[in-house]
Amino acid sequence: MLKAGSMHTNVPGSYISERVNNIPPSGIRKFFDLLSSMEGVISLGVGEPDFVTPWHIQEAAIYSLGKGYTMYTSNQGLPQFRQEVAGYLESHCGLSYNPESEVLITVGVSEGLDLALRAILNQGDEVIMPDPCYVAYPACVSLAGGIPVLVPTTEENEFKVLANDIEQRITQRTRAILIGYPANPTGAVMAKEELAQIANLAQRHDLLVISDEVYDQLVYGVEHTCVASLPGMKERTILLNGFSKAYAMTGWRVGYAAARQEVIEAMTKIHQYTMLCAPIMGQMAAIEALKAGNSDVKAMLSEYGRRRRVIVKGLRDIGLSCFEPRGAFYAFPSIKSTGLTSEQFAEKLLIEEKVAVVPGTAFGQCGEGYVRCCYAASLPEIEEALKKMGRFVKKHRKL
Amino acid sequence: MKQIFEALEQDARLTPEQISTMTGIPTAEVEKTIKKAEKDRVILKYKTIIDWDKLGEEEVWAFVEIKVVPQRDVGFDAISERIYRFPQARSVYLASGAYDLAILVAGKTMQEIAVFVSEKLAPLNTVQGTVTHFILKKYKEDGEIFGGGEGTKRLPVTP
Numbered sequence: 295m296l297k298a299g300s301m302h303t304n305v306p307g308s309y310i311s312e313r314v315n316n317i318p319p320s321g322i323r324k325f326f327d328l329l330s331s332m333e334g335v336i337s338l339g340v341g342e343p344d345f346v347t348p349w350h351i352q353e354a355a356i357y358s359l360g361k362g363y364t365m366y367t368s369n370q371g372l373p374q375f376r377q378e379v380a381g382y383l384e385s386h387c388g389l390s391y392n393p394e395s396e397v398l399i400t401v402g403v404s405e406g407l408d409l410a411l412r413a414i415l416n417q418g419d420e421v422i423m424p425d426p427c428y429v430a431y432p433a434c435v436s437l438a439g440g441i442p443v444l445v446p447t448t449e450e451n452e453f454k455v456l457a458n459d460i461e462q463r464i465t466q467r468t469r470a471i472l473i474g475y476p477a478n479p480t481g482a483v484m485a486k487e488e489l490a491q492i493a494n495l496a497q498r499h500d501l502l503v504i505s506d507e508v509y510d511q512l513v514y515g516v517e518h519t520c521v522a523s524l525p526g527m528k529e530r531t532i533l534l535n536g537f538s539k540a541y542a543m544t545g546w547r548v549g550y551a552a553a554r555q556e557v558i559e560a561m562t563k564i565h566q567y568t569m570l571c572a573p574i575m576g577q578m579a580a581i582e583a584l585k586a587g588n589s590d591v592k593a594m595l596s597e598y599g600r601r602r603r604v605i606v607k608g609l610r611d612i613g614l615s616c617f618e619p620r621g622a623f624y625a626f627p628s629i630k631s632t633g634l635t636s637e638q639f640a641e642k643l644l645i646e647e648k649v650a651v652v653p654g655t656a657f658g659q660c661g662e663g664y665v666r667c668c669y670a671a672s673l674p675e676i677e678e679a680l681k682k683m684g685r686f687v688k689k690h691r692k693l
Numbered sequence: 694m695k696q697i698f699e700a701l702e703q704d705a706r707l708t709p710e711q712i713s714t715m716t717g718i719p720t721a722e723v724e725k726t727i728k729k730a731e732k733d734r735v736i737l738k739y740k741t742i743i744d745w746d747k748l749g750e751e752e753v754w755a756f757v758e759i760k761v762v763p764q765r766d767v768g769f770d771a772i773s774e775r776i777y778r779f780p781q782a783r784s785v786y787l788a789s790g791a792y793d794l795a796i797l798v799a800g801k802t803m804q805e806i807a808v809f810v811s812e813k814l815a816p817l818n819t820v821q822g823t824v825t826h827f828i829l830k831k832y833k834e835d836g837e838i839f840g841g842g843e844g845t846k847r848l849p850v851t852p
Contacts, residue, residue, distance in 0.1 A: 320852065322852050326848070329850055339851075340851045344847065428852070430852070478852075603715050603716070604714050607714050
């Protein structure tokens, strides 16, 4: 059958599925195109560490390559790696997962998220998530045939998602609650009691919780609570984690999912047909990270901690209100005092001062009035960026 | 308190105000801690790592192993002191293994170092022998890598 438009001109019509067409392009992408044409930009727009992977981890991967470890691994991932992951979950969260049946090695949390959603969603099922949230959450739900249901969060509540607000949005079609704390883009961290209320909700309404805990080790002066460690939640949680953020291993693309056997089996089914396995060198590197990377994480954490204080104070000093982010490596200041929209602010700041931040709206409608500033940048860069932002804010302040 | 020293060790030019922002410790307390540390010689000195090669300055470094006879009552301390008082000896360490003292020596020329070793170090009466290794190239010093910075390989905007 001929496609519309192709009959006379031989130009093919659109072959893109509705499902993909209906997904808006990432707000970050658009910004990236503008940015890549400019030079000398100080970027607070990244979502990754400025450190390179600690050398002993790189070296472990190089060594394994030298030894000829260049093959497929089992679909679920190297047994030794799954063992290490189970060990980490035991020591950090007090959780005991069977590495043979309850752990799946994925290509970063990104793949884990996609697998989890595809494994559990039927067409039209709803997944509740906070707004703003990481760009992939709503898109991956839609791609899996589900419907993202956004729960607004506010600066007043430090961008935590409240159990009450979630409960109001639960319907017959609700399948899961998807959260990621410590949060990208806001830096918010949920306290144990707050998570317990969500856990309670999940149990009362028989829902799953998909918890993206990739920033679990990057918390400042507060404790991270693993959702699965709450009473009754191990069976109801799909725990996603990876190595990109804490171990500065973004490019290695390696992460994992931990959940009950039934879920891991379903996820593995999709994984084996679409990805086969995570790259072996990434897995080798991650084993070393788990075995001996603790002190690197501590050192990077303490450096982020210093920068966090500098950027939060600096943003407040130039007149932007900024709640104190307790996790990840982002500050999420309000730019409402300028009267500009988030997009205008980010675009003008880039053009006028050559400082890149990401408009809050890239992460959802509730990000309007905010921008995401990543402080995984050197202190001199942060200080320079703050100086330039100060000049910019002064110039654009609403009268 | 440790945070103050960790920050200073990375960048000695940080002001007490900056350190206070970074650590959350009040400025006055930061000042007091630093003053006391300077007085107690917890902070020995503030210095800069310079790539003299890049400036075209000739400078020769050597690593000298020294075997000595320890002395009654003072062990290695007396001989170490004799040695570390020479300004040419930039660092002096007591080490385990095949030799006793390891020292780093700097000079303008190889000749200058050779003279220092043969005329000052070797004749000391408890020194049994020395082995001098001239440094051919500095790759890393005090945690800093010499040569051009590698620059960022990150994309400017990522999710």
